[in-house]
Amino acid sequence: MNSTLALARAEIRRLGRNKRYSIFSVGLPVVLYLVVARSVQHYDVYGVAYAAYYMIAMASVGAFSSALTGNAQRISQERKDGWVRQLRLTALPANAYVVAKIIASMVITVPSIVIVLLLGRFYGGVHMELWKWFAVGGAIWIGSLTFTALAVAIGYRFMPDSVQPIAMFAYFVMSILGGLWFALSGVLGKIGRVLPTYQITRIGTDLISSRPVPVTAYITILAWFAAFVVLAVLAVRRTAETV
Amino acid sequence: MIQGLTRETGAASGAPVVSFEKVRKHYGHVKAVDGLTMELRPGETVAFLGPNGAGKSTSLDMLLNLRKPTGGRIRMFGSDPYHAIKNGRVGAMLQSGGLMPEVTVRELVTLVTSFHPRPLPVEQTLKRAGIAEFAGQRVDKLSGGQTQRVRFALAIVGDCDLIVLDEPTAAMDVETRQSFWANMKAEVAEGRTLLFATHYLEEADQAADRIIVINRGRLLADGTPSQIKARAGAKRISFRLDRIDEPFLLGLPALVNVEIRHDLVQLQSSDSDRTLYALLDAGYRPREIEVSSLGLEQAFIAITAEDDHSRTRDTSGSTLQPAGGYASNSR
Numbered sequence: 001m002n003s004t005l006a007l008a009r010a011e012i013r014r015l016g017r018n019k020r021y022s023i024f025s026v027g028l029p030v031v032l033y034l035v036v037a038r039s040v041q042h043y044d045v046y047g048v049a050y051a052a053y054y055m056i057a058m059a060s061v062g063a064f065s066s067a068l069t070g071n072a073q074r075i076s077q078e079r080k081d082g083w084v085r086q087l088r089l090t091a092l093p094a095n096a097y098v099v100a101k102i103i104a105s106m107v108i109t110v111p112s113i114v115i116v117l118l119l120g121r122f123y124g125g126v127h128m129e130l131w132k133w134f135a136v137g138g139a140i141w142i143g144s145l146t147f148t149a150l151a152v153a154i155g156y157r158f159m160p161d162s163v164q165p166i167a168m169f170a171y172f173v174m175s176i177l178g179g180l181w182f183a184l185s186g187v188l189g190k191i192g193r194v195l196p197t198y199q200i201t202r203i204g205t206d207l208i209s210s211r212p213v214p215v216t217a218y219i220t221i222l223a224w225f226a227a228f229v230v231l232a233v234l235a236v237r238r239t240a241e242t243v
Numbered sequence: 244m245i246q247g248l249t250r251e252t253g254a255a256s257g258a259p260v261v262s263f264e265k266v267r268k269h270y271g272h273v274k275a276v277d278g279l280t281m282e283l284r285p286g287e288t289v290a291f292l293g294p295n296g297a298g299k300s301t302s303l304d305m306l307l308n309l310r311k312p313t314g315g316r317i318r319m320f321g322s323d324p325y326h327a328i329k330n331g332r333v334g335a336m337l338q339s340g341g342l343m344p345e346v347t348v349r350e351l352v353t354l355v356t357s358f359h360p361r362p363l364p365v366e367q368t369l370k371r372a373g374i375a376e377f378a379g380q381r382v383d384k385l386s387g388g389q390t391q392r393v394r395f396a397l398a399i400v401g402d403c404d405l406i407v408l409d410e411p412t413a414a415m416d417v418e419t420r421q422s423f424w425a426n427m428k429a430e431v432a433e434g435r436t437l438l439f440a441t442h443y444l445e446e447a448d449q450a451a452d453r454i455i456v457i458n459r460g461r462l463l464a465d466g467t468p469s470q471i472k473a474r475a476g477a478k479r480i481s482f483r484l485d486r487i488d489e490p491f492l493l494g495l496p497a498l499v500n501v502e503i504r505h506d507l508v509q510l511q512s513s514d515s516d517r518t519l520y521a522l523l524d525a526g527y528r529p530r531e532i533e534v535s536s537l538g539l540e541q542a543f544i545a546i547t548a549e550d551d552h553s554r555t556r557d558t559s560g561s562t563l564q565p566a567g568g569y570a571s572n573s574r
Contacts, residue, residue, distance in 0.1 A: 081342075094325075
């Protein structure tokens with residue numbers, strides 16, 4: 001486990017140096033929130049003020065995009081470059097690479113969530129009990145874990161050139177249909193409800209508006225998580241021979 | 244798991260460090276490795292010698308648990324490759340392969356050192372690999388030669404008993420190659436076993452105690468450099484002859500190869516005495532007769548040519564020239 005943690009630490013340090021990460025995963029959601037949150041007044045979404053809905057949406061967007069597209073691209077590129085094969089030659093245990101990636105992803109996602117939530121509190125005027133803040137942040141964090149699993153599946157299954165469009169496509173479907181860019185209604189809205197992104201957003205808004213969270217929300221997220229984990233395990237096993 | 248097996252104990256017991264038993268690797272019809280059997284004893288420096296595509300890299304990949312054999316068994320230090328590697332008994336350097344970007348050389352070496360059960364001091368590793376001077380540079384900003392040296396550093400971060408190198412000097416110039424082997428001598432001096440794959444004959448000749456010749460996935464020869472050189476085709480007979488009867492020359496016993504230029508004849512023979520006697524007994528009196536030992540290159544060519552010819556004969560059913568020692572028209 002120590003080796004895995006050492007690798008995870010190195011991954012975190014490395015991600016911290018990556019400017020693209022800071023700009024897209026933290027900077028972009030922050031800027032969008034600052035610009036948009038206060039400009040939409042007296043418009044409720046899912047039963048909460050727009051600033052509250054948008055806070056959850058932007059915190060999710062930052063966390064999920066890095067968890068999904070960032071990880072998938074890096075995993076695929078590192079496989080192609082031969083770094084993963086190089087690790088197999090060291091005393092690092094098998095599977096430690098994937099575990100370290102997941103740990104690093106979960107750690108690095110925290111700032112992007114926390115900063116937007118803080119903005120929501122102090123700029124957007126969102127108020128709720130402290131434990132609910134942790135619950136909302138926690139739900140989004142679990143969401144990014146789910147998308148990290150999908151990222152492992154995509155990164156192990158496809159070559160770097162294909163990973164970019166595939167991961168982006170998955171991210172757009174999840175985020176747009178899930179209502180992270182704007183609330184959907186009608187047919188698209190109905191389709192979006194099966195997505196984990198929608199459910200996570202609803203958990204957040206329900207907590208804020210003190211509504212009971214339906215059990216189906218948790219079940220849906222869990223089901224998607226299990227499905228992505230299965231895909232990831234299959235994808236990793238498939239490449240056991242050569243990489 | 245084998246623990247506490249020191250190099251000294253290994254040498255005393257004589258247990259093989261590596262053993263391949265009838266190892267096969269097939270890709271559909273293609274037999275990349277076809278029944279390879281061999282053993283490495285502690286403290287040896289062994290070269291896998293063969294042309295590109297001979298199966299050297301595939302064999303090393305299987306040894307290093309990067310590929311699974313189609314058949315046969317590979318043992319390292321008495322256990323399977325995966326456990327031997329994870330116990331830090333093996334340090335390996337491949338011919339190519341990327342490294343972790345966005346970290347410095349020192350950070351990378353420190354990281355991989357932390358994986359090893361018997362790590363060596365990082366600064367020492369950097370010096371031994373000759374990368375101390377650019378240890379602060381980012382890994383993705385290095386040249387090809389520098390990257391290869393970093394890869395070598397990663398192979399020696401810990402106290403291992405076996406070092407495996409795949410074409411270690413392929414991208415190096417002569418000077419770098421020489422200093423590399425000087426470094427390797429120091430590594431091996433402490434009793435480590437070294438296995439390296441190469442297609443450079445001189446390198447195998449100079450650096451190895453023992454050469455395993457591989458071609459088309461099969462082991463063709465296994466011996467010391469002198470033993471290999473002494474094998475088929477290790478003597479050259481050259482002479483001048485005024486009237487050259489080609490069919491006769493091609494039918495000489497123990498013949499491996501013939502080159503004729505005007506009146507100058509150069510024969511390669513696996514038994515120079517027999518060939519020479521046959522030539523003289525037939526009444527020829529060649530001038531300027533020279534019989535000399537061939538270098539490893541000629542021995543290698545002869546060994547692989549012999550193998551190619553015997554294979555082609557097996558498949559086509561007819562002999563090709565030169566007929567070597569198997570000719571139907573013998574004298």
